[in-house]
Amino acid sequence: MLTCEAYLAEVGTGTLELTEQHLTFYVKKGFITKRTEKAREISITDIMTLAQKDQGVEITWRGIEILTDTFVINDSKLLSEVYEAIAKSLEQYKEAEAKKADAKRTRDELAKTLWASLKVVNTLFDLLMSLNGRVGWPKVETLFKNFQEDSDEVKKTSALAPAFESDELGSAIEDRLPEEALKAAYNILQEIHESFEQLTATKDDFMKELHPNYVDALEVIEACYILNDIALGMTVADEKVKEEIDVFVQMLEDLAKKANLKADANQVRSLADRMLVEGTSDNRVIESRRGFEEQIEKLLS
Structure with a gap:
């Protein structure tokens, strides 16, 4: 905090006090x-222009109306110090606002990338389910085409888009090699996960306050x-499916609390339980995904 004696026309002599924000x-x-009364209280955020005059500091600021005040500093030796202190506070504010704006743009890009990535992930899991057991290759080829289209879309969203290659998966499907195709699809899922995991190492204090952030x-x-693993587990008769449902619901509840969302995890649990009882038809999988997407839609809007 910086204080000094100053004079303001039509107000008189008083004490000028500079804090971080006012x-x-x-x-x-x-x-x-x-x-003691406040004759002026100027928020740093309201300062429009700042200039150093012969004996004082001239400030144009936005109050109820736009005003220009010149504070004449009694001790001329302090004039430069007062001006530089106000200028520094103003510069710090502008830098912070610029970083907030950058974080907001990044948040919007991340939301688009994340939403597009969910489509890619869903299609890859559809491929995994279709490659288990007796393989219907026409369906697999259609899913791969959908995957390529979804991949193109996610890569257009922003520089935050996950990096992955699909050549190996395409070759395995073209050559009718289910084991190789399964491995290639799993590898892509791993690459997508690693891409989002790497983003969490990004240091950005302003981004942390927004949702969705990298975490x-x-x-x-x-x-x-x-x-999706719940649906896949039902397809291959995985005994740990019920445990995964519990983990999934808890993750959704935790995410909702952190981002202050009104998510209904029980709705998603109900959809997952129905798959457990009724099986994993395409409609059931689509329904469960839609329920999940409804819960996080507000987070991404």
């Missing part, structure tokens, strides 16, 4: 009992993996 000018009123994105991807 510039306040106090004057003493009263003949017998002196009381949110990774958690959404992981929840999507678990939901």
Whole structure:
């Protein structure tokens, strides 16, 4: 905090006080009992222009109306110090606002990338389910075409898009090699997960305050993996499916609390339980995914 004696026309002599966020000018009123009153309180965020004059600091600022005040510093030796302190506070504010704007743009890009990535993940899991057991290659080829289209879309979203290659998967499907195709699809899922995991190492204090942030994105991807793994587990008769449902619901509840969302995890649990009882028809899988997407849609909007 910086304070000095100053004079303001039509107000008089008083004390100018600079804090991190405000510039306040106090004057003493009263003949017998002196009381201190605020004659001016200028938020750093409201300063439009700042200039150093011969004897004082001229500030144009936005209040109820636009005003220009010149604070004449009583001790001329302090003039430069006062001006530089106000200028520094103003510069720090502008830098912070620029970083907030950058974080907001990054958040919007991340939301688009995440939403597009969920489509890619869902299609890859559809491929995994179709490659288990007796393989219907026409369906697999259609799914691969959908995957390529979804991949093109996600790569257009932003520089945050996950990096992965699909040549190996395409070759395995073309050559009718189910084991190689399964391995290639798993590898792509791993690459997508690693891409979002790497984003969490990014240092950005402003981004942390927004949703979705990098940690949110990774958690959404992981929840999507678990939901799809539940469907896949039912396809291959995995005994741990019920445990995965519990893990998935808990992840969704935790994400909702952190991002202050009104997510209904029980709705998703109900859909997953129905798959457990009724089996994993395409409609059931689509329904469960839609339920999940409804829960996180507000996070990505």
